[in-house]
Amino acid sequence: MTTPSPLAPARLPDLPPIAGVTLGAARCGIRYQGRRDLMVALLEPGTTVAGVFTRSLTAGAPVEWCRQCLPRGKARAIVVNSGNANVFTGRAGREVVQQTAEALAKLAGCHPREVYIASTGVIGEPPPGDKILAGLVQAAKAASATGWLEAAQAIMTTDTFPKLATARAEIDGVPVTINGFTKGSGMIAPDMATMLAYLFTDAAIPARALQELLKASNERSFNSLTIDGDTSTSDTVLLAATGAAKHKRVTRAGEPRLRDFRRALDRVMVDLAQQIARDGEGAEKFVTIEVSGAASARAARRVGLVVANSPLVKTAIAAGDANWGRLVMAVGKAGEKADRDRLAVSVGGVRIAEKGGPVPGYDEAPVARHMAGREIRIALDLGVGRGRWTVWTCDLTHRYIDINGSYRS
């Protein structure tokens, strides 16, 4: 195991059981030896599912499979392996996906198209189908209502800590639970920056509404996160709802009685997204960028992500330098409506530039202290509208180069 990120949470959360969900993990030796590298989630009949996937046009065979399953809106099993991404693997890769779905469908007593699959790891190597097929039998046999941590560990690649979150909500006064776990980009082995996230709830929500809820929360969480601007060929976020909770069945995502659920889903997904930034490759600092005064929320997010992806901004943060000139540069290149003379820049809550220039005589001491810390807060007010958005990232350090410059073999 590698040293955990200095930004790792002090303790892992305990995830309660969710009625209708069991999870198991196995050690298959796909690439990593002696650690869990495959997880299976089994879902009770009637479970609805929603999913969002990578926008990459060179997506892997498992993503293609899941996209074909999604219109059914039903899931009975999820299987994820780490160590091999099954991307750019041609016919061999597609066959492993087919065989995996059929084998798990047999165990779960369902249609193969109710089995969701993801793979994360090296690109371009044929996946070891025999190991995966043996592993999923073992993992399904081991499945229990308390298998959350083992499942979260099994999907890790270069992550330095498992990432879990949980929240409760009420629908019509009936308590429901949302659990989730995710993986991000960690360190050492390259080609392994895929983001996967799995969310489970006992709420009873039909697939169409579930999809809307997932998409909305996904915009505010995983789509507001960037480590290096590179998009994986395998990114997958799934939300499964078993319907075991005894509230009146939901029909639409916009119903007022879902307000608490929506907030809880946001909370879990934002928590998981932030954990990914905290475990970004080589991360030494966790960075929150709040953009306000943009022409629209969409514009605010775009500006935030451009700033968060700027190598010049990220290296300055790594050095503890409140380099607002680079923030101005990054806002300028985002291509969204901005006005140099209305832009205001704050770092750690201190306004340092506004009205086209630095704030005369601003107090540098608290800003320097803030920049020396682990949690960096940047606020950019564009002064042209009312759109606002928050994005998260990490700094760009030497370890990023070490991690991604190491040879594959």
Add this chain to the structure above:
Amino acid sequence: MTTPSPLAPARLPDLPPIAGVTLGAARCGIRYQGRRDLMVALLEPGTTVAGVFTRSLTAGAPVEWCRQCLPRGKARAIVVNSGNANVFTGRAGREVVQQTAEALAKLAGCHPREVYIASTGVIGEPPPGDKILAGLVQAAKAASATGWLEAAQAIMTTDTFPKLATARAEIDGVPVTINGFTKGSGMIAPDMATMLAYLFTDAAIPARALQELLKASNERSFNSLTIDGDTSTSDTVLLAATGAAKHKRVTRAGEPRLRDFRRALDRVMVDLAQQIARDGEGAEKFVTIEVSGAASARAARRVGLVVANSPLVKTAIAAGDANWGRLVMAVGKAGEKADRDRLAVSVGGVRIAEKGGPVPGYDEAPVARHMAGREIRIALDLGVGRGRWTVWTCDLTHRYIDINGSYRS
């Protein structure tokens, strides 16, 4: 001075005089001590001018000034200082620009709007107007027909070598010359990644046609270049044509008799753009990415630039790793039409992946030798159309972090 980039050219080209152009440089101590940091180019009456500028929405005062001058299409003087960018400097910055233009106009005997200005260096510090005004008198006094190298040195910031290029062409059988010099992003001091380029010719070309010629060549040269995807607030490319050559006056950019001139202009600008990549911050390898088979030339360029900007691709190249999985990833995220199963990847002239997977048993030895060298050649055929483009970049090394993570003070 810093150690020159390992990719610096073995010798600097000798630039011949261009009738109607004189250049001078001065040491003003704006930021750098004991080196040239201001240059003036004086242009004979009748000189036409074309310009392209940063797309940044937070551009500096000098860029705003030049944009206002351009519709006249005439230039009599250019002044550039290094060490201070005059960006985000409010009213003080605008006043220095006005004073600079007026002072140089007096010396050159022209209208202030025929004086083009650029500044490159630290953002957000008021420019030292007195030093600049004193320096431009000195530089104008020193101006000579042979001042090319000194002018190229004066605009350097973190560059490790001056960047010059020259070419000859014929218009109607009359020889004309094109000279140019540029600066890019070098090392050590941050906030100094502005790209400036100045081109001069004795050809007689009206401003409107000159602008078209410059824009077209600019697309194929400086706009096909990326170091880190960050756009400066001050990027400027100017082309001045003195009209001293005795060919029949040109009317349109598309005239067949300009073919040779267009080629020569391309040659000079591509040469200068490549020199910038060779002096990219921390560069150890010069990278050429040839994209073919795209839906359009525009799509090919976008894919090329996305690949060239990918930190995962750039760190792999730094490590000498022909990591084609990351190339596939970067093509996928570019958002242009692509097909995983038609994509072909070659490195150093060897086809290593095609038809959705690695080429079985391809010879790795020549690829490994190629990746260990200084000049990396990547070819990506998307297999969906006939669009092609070539872009240049450099690798991403520890020195980039060192350079950009150093404190400003």
